[in-house]
Amino acid sequence: MATIVGGFVVPHNPVMYFNPKGASAEQSATVYAAYARMAERIRELRADTAIIIGCDHYILFGTEALPPYVISTGEIEGPVDQLPGIKRAPIASNAALGAHIAAVGRQTGFDWTVGRAMQVDHSIGIPHHLMIKPNEGMTTVAVMLACGVDPYLPMARAWQIGEHIAAAVESDGTDQRVVVIGSGGISHHVGNERMGEVNPTFDRKVLDIVARGDREAMLALTDEEILQEGGNGAMEIRTYACAMAATRAAGGEVVAYEPIEGWVTGMGFAELKVAA
């Protein structure tokens, strides 16, 4: 039986690559140290593979078809939106695990859109680069949730998908060790007149919910509240809900938090416990 041995929520902010000096040296050091600590934790957990839960930014999927949730079942390549220091390249894929989750889903009410030769954006590319790539030999399953383009995946559905991922992993016949990573910024406004506003009060509320493993509080966050208090970018916390559910909502520990206006984002990091 495969086992989910750990979980994390982290940001995937491309601005820290395009405008590194937008953060103070102290803030930047805190952020990169948090990623490094999580990469080390993944090594300590002896993980074989990571399920990275990201979200499209109107980069991968266009108006022709906007899938609510997608999983990689073959090769992965990216990020298609290359960053300074993170070039588009093949990402070692765990195609078998992705295909297994998709197959289980088809039997249990989760009709995944599958990426058989999947391209990913920076929401997968950044955590992969900073947390997975340093751990030689690890593979990745990429999951994309509709967080950036409406119709948004409902928060409750993101949670259900996380529970489904947990059950599907447990039913896999291998003995591999899996970590799940919810990839998204907390407060940030992308492309609108409020871009640059960060809301530490909202950010800490979200991180407190994550740390408590509080399903009810997470599902009580309405889209209206998220958009008003956190911004359109904060809709990405659906990935946190999915990761929380995949670790059976056992709570966790906030590793770092920095509100960085120059990087236009509330940057939060937490490690999730896994329910026994």
Added chain:
Amino acid sequence: MSRNSLEKVLYDLSTSGANKKLFAADPDKFLGRYQLDVEEKTLVRDYRVRDLADRGVNTMLTWGFWLQAGKSNSDYMKIMKREEA
């Protein structure tokens, strides 16, 4: 027509270098491929990102559309805040 075709234009321009070249060379010809009325074509051709956003176009697209043309982020923010650019 709708924000859908506007978003399609901006998505196509944000994700394809070939489309960017075609648009830069002859905007009216390029925009003729899409189900847009005259006013909508003008909004795109003139980079009126505030007006596009007001019509419901996703601001991830308006921002990317602006930046891919080599325009400055500070001018973008002035326009989005309805200040003088």
